[in-house]
Amino acid sequence: MAGDKEKKRHGGDKEKTSRKKDRYEESLATSPVVDSLQPQKKRKRESKLEQSNRNGVEEEWYGDKEFEDVQSESQASAKGGVSRDRKGQKSRDDGSKGSIDTEPPRSSSRSDEKAPDLRFGDRTLKKTKKRKNEDQSEANGAQDPPSKVKKRKHEQVSTPRDEDERHDLKHAKLLKKFEKSIKAKRPVTENVQETSAFDTGTAIVAQGLEPLPQPEPVAETSEKPTYSTMPDWITNPVTKSPYDREDGQPVKFENISLDRTVVSKLEKHGYSEATPVQATVIPLLLDEQHRHRGDLCVSASTGSGKTLSYVLPINQSLQRESVARLRALVIVPTRELVKQAREAFEACGSNLRIGTAIGSVVLKDEQQKIIRWDSVYSPEKYNADQQRTMSESDWAEFDLLKYRDEVVRAGDLAPQYIQVARPNIDVLISTPGRLVDHIRQTEGFSLRHLQWLVVDEADRLLNESFQEWVSVLMGALDKEKTANIGDSVLARIGRPIQSPYPRKVILSATLTNDITKLNSLRLENPKLVAIGSRNMDSNEERVKHEAEQFVLPPSLMEHFVPVGDGFEKPIYLMKLLLMINKSKWNSLATPAYASVVGRKSNEAAEDSSSDSDSTSSSDDTSSSDEASDSESDSDSESSDASPDESESSSDSDSETSSIASETSPVASASNTGVTSVLIFTKSTESAARLSHLLSLMNPSLESQIGTIVKSNNSSSSRKTLKDYRAGRISIIVATDRASRGIDLVGLGGVINYDMPTSLTTYVHRVGRTARAGKSGQAWTLVEHREGLWFQKVIVKSENVVRSGNGVKAVRQEKNSKAMVAEYTAALEGLEKAVKG
């Protein structure tokens, strides 16, 4: 009886709890707020629900707050809660063993397998569903196995069956709804839950992480600008072909406004016709009729005669006056070019007083040469000087030597006369750094009377700071301009007067079109003369070729020599030297190189027989294929593939292919009589090492080799140039110091032993040959890793205007064992020499 009562009470509690739970589930399933805004709370509720199901014990249900409170309370203290849980757990475990069968049959779990995996928070719902299914099974008691029915009968004693059925039916509907809504959200929640579980083990429902709707991607326009961003004077240059002279006839100097005396002087030097750049520029600077009233920028290939194109107009426009005034300033980057420009003035019989300023000379010595001290009658200044007392700052700057010089000069002065320092030259040719020294430190150095300002190799000078020469020079010119205005009589009577800036002539074979740099020279009404550049008549052309254009001399032949990985580059160089001039250096060939020069020696014969494969292709005409033809294969090779590699992938042993005999460029080089070469290396150290190494590899070459490098002692470079001009040496190893402007008359070939670092450098290096219309050849040794760059930047560049020859490949025989042995011995010798 008491048991029945207990059962009844228990059954009533259960029923009450079950109803509460149903209500809660209903609200949970249908509430979008719970669904979307309170995922954490929802999860807690669900896990609570799950836990209660797992325990098999009907817990009292609370509101959210209450639930949390109770949970924390129970966690903090309630041991009973724990024991109740444990008890509940035990009872479920037992149930699974079959002793108390409160669980639905395992088949329901199989149906769960088929059901979508809701995981984490969703799993709670599955469990809840299971629970409901159990209830449902109970409701359909007839279908249950008898044992279970029996068991349930025992449970149903205290639960009104029809009421349970009603609830179960209701729950089933709600759960179905809820499950639907969960399914709809699954793709997002699943992903996020996976990540969350990985990170923290806690289920997090993604909110607001759905990708935002994106606008349709805007199709990329392939439109190109239809207008040039360059100023009109750059895009509309005066162009003239370097090949076609006016009416096909050469332009005579006498026809371009030059004085007869100058013309005859030039003729004496062998210059009877003007080069295209001279024929264009001289009238623009000199001729009253064609003269351009403004500044001139000149872009013309190396060796085209740019120097005379400014020297002749300056020389003719500045007549020698009784008193020298600095009226022309020529700025060039190196002392060698200072010397060359001076020689050009002398060549045209100039009687102007020419001064030079280069860094290697002591400043004071230079000052004495370019500055003179005049005695000027000036009683006011004389008296002021007499009464002047030395201030503190005067003492701080006091220079005893300067004072001594002043006293010596003053000894000759008549009373009321003072000394005034003035430039004693008409033309100054200077390097930029030394010019800055004179502007800052040389007393009496004045640009007041300057009429011409020439900047040769302008791109180099504008690219490098050289003691901020541009701003110092422009500042000095500004100062003189203001001083002129202040002094002028017109200014004193209130009439504005513009003192003109000097006329500027800016030249280079690789003239920049960087307008900011050019503007730093404050060009006035500039005009560009671009000799040999592509004609840019149409706007389209102008836009297309907005970048600088460098024109290579039309008489230049370019080659490249593949040298594999570069480890044996000196051997390739030695072979090249021997090959390009059979008459000059071949007699000096060591036995190791006998096969190269066509001499037979036992050793060489031995070598060549062992290399018979390599020589078998000696008349392979493809050896002079244009590099440009080979590009198609380059992509299939590694990105560092050299032009040689890309040329013929089947001929992978390119090093073994031999030089073509009569038809090879090398053979033709010997026919054109290349008797002297300039070899470029990347640094002073490399140049010194290479020249030494060549001498060690072949001692008879030693007397033929000189160097031009940057060093504190300029005498070695001077000696090299002197020896070259005297015909004592024929091989010059140099750094890029020699790449700009140097005019080595009769130089037949240039070898880029080390790859130039830019197209500009390449243009200037190879431009040391093929000058003034003479033929010349250039060879570039190309390592595997440099191949692609060489091809892209040098061979295929759109910025280069070539006469159409292209760059041709020169293949060499495989380096023989004897060559390698000789080279190894030379290397050892070099090492000993370096170590001392």
Ligand SMILES: Nc1ncnc2c1ncn2[C@@H]1O[C@H](COP(=O)(O)OP(=O)(O)OP(=O)(O)O)[C@@H](O)[C@H]1O
């Ligand atoms: N009219 C001419 N006829 C024959 N030779 C000339 C003439 N003008 C100049 N030359 C010679 O041409 C060579 C190259 O001249 P120049 O040095 O002026 O060239 P460049 O254009 O300044 O070259 P780079 O850009 O390399 O400095 C010099 O040897 C010079 O003597």
